[in-house]
Amino acid sequence: MIRKATATWTGNxxxxKGRLDTASGVLDQTPYGFNSRFEDGPGSNPEELLAAAHAGCFTMALAFQLERAGFAAEELRTEAAVSLGKDGDGFSxxxxxxxxxxxxxxxxxxxxDELAQTAKSGCPVSKLFNAEITLDAKLA
Known part of the structure; x- marks a missing residue:
């Protein structure tokens, strides 16, 4: 399974200014830029999207853990707070x-607690935060 998104950037x-688009159309020319990333301006940013992905992934993983153990949640509500901090000359x-x-x-x-901990370590987005990342970069 492959899911795709596109970031388009113009300027320094x-x-x-940038915009984000997803193949599903959920993000459709969603703006992002320096202000939305570092100064709480309007628009989205990569960290917000990672937080949404992590909250969604973990919550669904927990729902499956609960189901396998014979339980059904009335409601699972997860907030993910992703922190971006200075790392040398850049950020991490x-x-x-x-x-x-x-x-x-x-x-x-x-x-x-046991099932929640299993979901936390087992959800694919949790694993991504420690995953190898490869890049195939080409100039057009």
Whole structure:
């Protein structure tokens, strides 16, 4: 399975403008730039998108863990807070903090914690934060 998104950028780093598009159309010319990334301006940014991906992936992984263990959640609500920090001359994503609120009838705290920890380490996006990343770069 392959999912695709496209980033288009014009201009320099600070004054330039970008847009994000996804094959599904969920993002359609969604603006991003220096202001939306570093100054809380309008538009999206890569860290916000990673936070959404991590929250969604983890929550779905937990739903599957619960199902396998014989439980069904009434509601799982996860916030992911992705931190971007200075790293030498650049930046790095140094943390993704997941905060979960759940309603799961019939489960005890120990079992819930076990399943949540398994989902945290097993969801594909959690694994991505430590994954090898390759690049095939070509000039047009």
């Amino acid at each position: 780093g600070k004054e330039g 994503i140094n943390r993704s903090a997941l905060t979960l609120t759940a309603r799961v009838p019939g489960i005890d705290a120990a079992k819930f």
